[in-house]
Amino acid sequence: MTEREENMNEGEFIKLLNDYINQFYTNPTISLKHFKDGYKPDGMEKLPFSLPVEFVRGLPDAPMQDTPTKKKWAFLMALQVIFHQTIGSSYETSQHSFDVAAWRLQSGHYEEQLGKNKMKPVDKEIMAEVDLNAILEVSVKKRLNGETGWFHGMGFLSDPSTVMLTGHQLSSRMGGSAIKFKATARDGTIRVADTVAVTLHWLLNQGKNGSNVRDFGMANLKKPVYHLSSLDCVTTPDTTKCPDGVLRGAVFGHPDHFPELSYASMDVKFHHGGPIKMIHHDGDTTKGNSGSPVTVGPDVIGIHSRWEWLDEKKTKMINGATPINHYGNDVHVFRLILDYMAVMPTLYEALKEGFGGTAKFLAICAGGVAEVEVVGYIKGETRAVHFRWREVEC
Structure with a gap:
């Protein structure tokens, strides 16, 4: 890889940002497909669209990292520009908020056999409906009180970079919290994750105080799996x-x-x-x-x-x-939080030292648009960043 490929200068970054913005305007389903039914932003025909980074409010400067990270950052910035241009700068947020805990990783729950609908080998009918290659074996190394151990379960790809699973696989009273994560596909492909997230309600309660409905987790793979399909x-x-x-x-x-x-x-x-x-x-x-x-x-x-x-x-x-897109278990918001964590690997340290302040950004959510805020960091053995999000009324 050449030095030019490793480092992206400011001009290249601005060009990429505007390329993404124009893609979103040309094909609004890329960024707006989960908006409320019937919502059609004004000005979608206004091309070319060319506005610099200063239209993005409340976000830190682009991280000075390699080209892949800069590309992901440009993608996130383009989303912010589109959201702010389409819903405007004046909007109201719902009073009901949801909290997410996300942390970077280092480089016993049981189920019941009820005897009513027994498991059997997958048949052709099921294979025609569900892509089994998206289903993964998940191994998580956890630490509790200085002791570590591996825990095994299942997960599945919801996109090439994202594994969905439960919160207790990533953090549990008996096993502690994840420090390493490995996913194995049916064809033998192995990927590791660099960042994970669970609902804060699960992290703090873990089975108590009605937290079971928020037993929801997500992992961001360090290297995407493009040759396998994902489940919707x-x-x-x-x-x-x-x-x-x-x-x-x-x-x-x-x-x-x-x-x-x-x-x-x-x-x-x-x-x-x-x-x-x-x-x-x-x-x-x-x-x-x-x-x-x-x-x-x-x-x-x-x-x-x-x-x-x-x-x-x-x-x-x-x-x-665990239900999806209920009680704060929102797939789209979690995905953007993990993307944000991926391009800001020192976010926890900055917050702990009192630097960086808070950041707000807009995200797609099941109900339309959400405003996500970096609240701070969570003290304890799980070194996590605390995010809070609310739906936006626009």
Whole structure:
């Protein structure tokens, strides 16, 4: 690699920034596909669009790092310019906020076999709906009170750089918090992660105070996996509006040994805002199934997490999965937070030393647009950056 490829000068950075901006204006679905239905920003036909970095408010200067990092930073900056131009500088944020904890990595939950819908080898029908190559074996090294150990489970690609899984795979009372992360694909491809994030509510409570519904995690791979497909994640539907109050879905695992996969076809229930906060399903799972995708057709609607008591007398059990895009488990916001962490590797140290202040940026979220703020750092064994986000009314 030449020196020119390793370092990007200011002129090249501005050109790349404007190239991204023009791409977004030419093809608004790149950046605006998850906006509210019917939302159509004005001025999309105004080309060429050429505004420098000063249109981005409240963000630190571009990091002085290698070209790939600068390219990611330019991409994030272009999003900020587009958002500020399309929704304007005056907007209101929702009073309800959600908190995320993200940290950089160093270079026991059980599930229940209910006996109702047993796991079986994946058949041709399931293979036609779900790309099994996106399902990964995840190994996480954690530290607790100076002791370290490896924990194993499942995960899946939601894009070439992102592995989705549960929060307890990254931080748990029994195992501590992640310091290393390795994902193995069915074709033998191995990738490591450099940054992970969980909901702050899970990090602080871990099974208590209603935190199970926020048992949600995400990892950013140091090197993307472009040759494998990803699974599409959708907002978990309220099944009370469905015939019979259920959807027919599937959960995946490898009860024998990876990369062989099995699945259970089962009923899936979720009531948004109701007494049942988690997704409930009656498919068999085994130890190590945490992080498995719960699918309906080709779409992922949840992440398998644990089993729960179905009644107060604790006589009936049901399996539970973390809902997507509910209770702060927003895929798009988490993704941008991890991108931000990737281009600001010294963010934690700067915040700890009192430098850098707070930063605000806009992100796509399931409901439209979110304002994300860097609140500070979290003290303790898990050296994490504290992010807070709210939906934007625009």
